[in-house]
Amino acid sequence: MSELNSIALKILSIGKGILAADESTGTMTKRLDAINIPSTPDNRLLFRETLFSSESMKTCIGGVILYDETIKQNTSSKKTIPELISASGAVPGIKVDTGAKILANSPDEKITEGLDGLRERLKEYYKLGARFAKWRGVYIISDKYPSKLSINTNAHALARYAALVQESGMVPIVEPEVLMDGNHSAEDCFNKTSEVIKKCYEELILNKVDLTGSILKPNMILPGSSSDKKIINEKVAKLTLKCLKETVPTEVPGIAFLSGGQTEIEATENLNLINKHNDTEFIMTYSYGRALQQSALKFWSKDTNNIKGTQDTFNHRANMCSLAAQGKWSEKLETK
Numbered sequence: 540m541s542e543l544n545s546i547a548l549k550i551l552s553i554g555k556g557i558l559a560a561d562e563s564t565g566t567m568t569k570r571l572d573a574i575n576i577p578s579t580p581d582n583r584l585l586f587r588e589t590l591f592s593s594e595s596m597k598t599c600i601g602g603v604i605l606y607d608e609t610i611k612q613n614t615s616s617k618k619t620i621p622e623l624i625s626a627s628g629a630v631p632g633i634k635v636d637t638g639a640k641i642l643a644n645s646p647d648e649k650i651t652e653g654l655d656g657l658r659e660r661l662k663e664y665y666k667l668g669a670r671f672a673k674w675r676g677v678y679i680i681s682d683k684y685p686s687k688l689s690i691n692t693n694a695h696a697l698a699r700y701a702a703l704v705q706e707s708g709m710v711p712i713v714e715p716e717v718l719m720d721g722n723h724s725a726e727d728c729f730n731k732t733s734e735v736i737k738k739c740y741e742e743l744i745l746n747k748v749d750l751t752g753s754i755l756k757p758n759m760i761l762p763g764s765s766s767d768k769k770i771i772n773e774k775v776a777k778l779t780l781k782c783l784k785e786t787v788p789t790e791v792p793g794i795a796f797l798s799g800g801q802t803e804i805e806a807t808e809n810l811n812l813i814n815k816h817n818d819t820e821f822i823m824t825y826s827y828g829r830a831l832q833q834s835a836l837k838f839w840s841k842d843t844n845n846i847k848g849t850q851d852t853f854n855h856r857a858n859m860c861s862l863a864a865q866g867k868w869s870e871k872l873e874t875k
């Protein structure tokens with residue numbers, strides 16, 4: 540087993556998933572503004588340190604994706620954040636893209652930037668303790684989008700990123716996110732997501748990326764958030780599995796879904812059903828941002844000194860996601 544494959548398998552160990560706590564300062568400021576908490580470096584650290592010191596880190600979290608600011612911060616007990624995460628048994632990771640910018644010649648769409656100087660930044664993050672990285676490509680969906688231009692350019696960037704990350708001894712998380720916004724059907728999401736993922740693997744293979752040392756972070760197959768063509772969760776799970784079976788090479792050890800605007804319960808229930816029906820060799824787990832942190836953030840906003848209450852709220856959500864990653868969740872467990 541290669542070193543990269545063993546890091547990937549550690550992140551994806553049974554019942555574990557990824558905590559995506561890599562909101563940029565801009566995004567985190569939006570989240571904190573919404574709950575009337577000043578977005579200072581200390582407040583951002585306090586919330587994140589509270590989560591990273593929770594009990595469920597040991598049992599439910601295999602990896603944490605950090606933002607540049609956080610990976611360089613120290614805890615109240617003078618440990619570095621990667622030290623705190625590693626002490627719980629989880630692997631520290633880092634978001635390395637520098638955001639999605641307007642795509643030239645298709646201004647409604649975005650291209651993710653951050654390749655310039657990436658090799659040097661990766662060396663620094665490795666020294667700081669990171670052992671995996673994340674890059675997110677983002678695709679809008681409508682009858683004419685995503686365009687071939689967006690599909691090709693984002694796949695190319697994801698593949699160049701992944702090759703550089705492996706060169707620096709870390710596992711790349713490849714995240715092509717087809718957004719939920721719009722009134723498209725689940726079938727449209729299925730078709731466009733399949734095209735996007737296929738192109739990503741074409742480019743990853745061309746760039747000689749070792750797929751056994753990588754993780755895919757895709758969206759689930761869902762109707763658009765303003766679509767009236769809703770489907771039952773069983774159908775979400777079956778379409779998601781069909782899409783991934785048809786597009787992801789079998790060498791990939793695991794798939795860790797983004798929550799993408801689903802509620803905490805939806806994201807948990809859909810992951811649970813995906814695992815109940817999973818007839819593939821892929822590990823299927825979570826790499827949730829909002830669907831792991833929303834309730835904890837709300838609880839914390841009422842009293843930022845209530846560390847225990849915030850951790851209890853986070854522990855519950857992480858435990859529910861962990862059960863869903865094993866197909867063992869049920870709605871009645873939510874109220875226990």
Ligand code: 13P
Pocket residue numbers: 559675714797798799800826827828829830
């Ligand atoms: P969400 O689960 O909130 O979609 O965030 C995951 C993520 O890392 C987006 O890049």
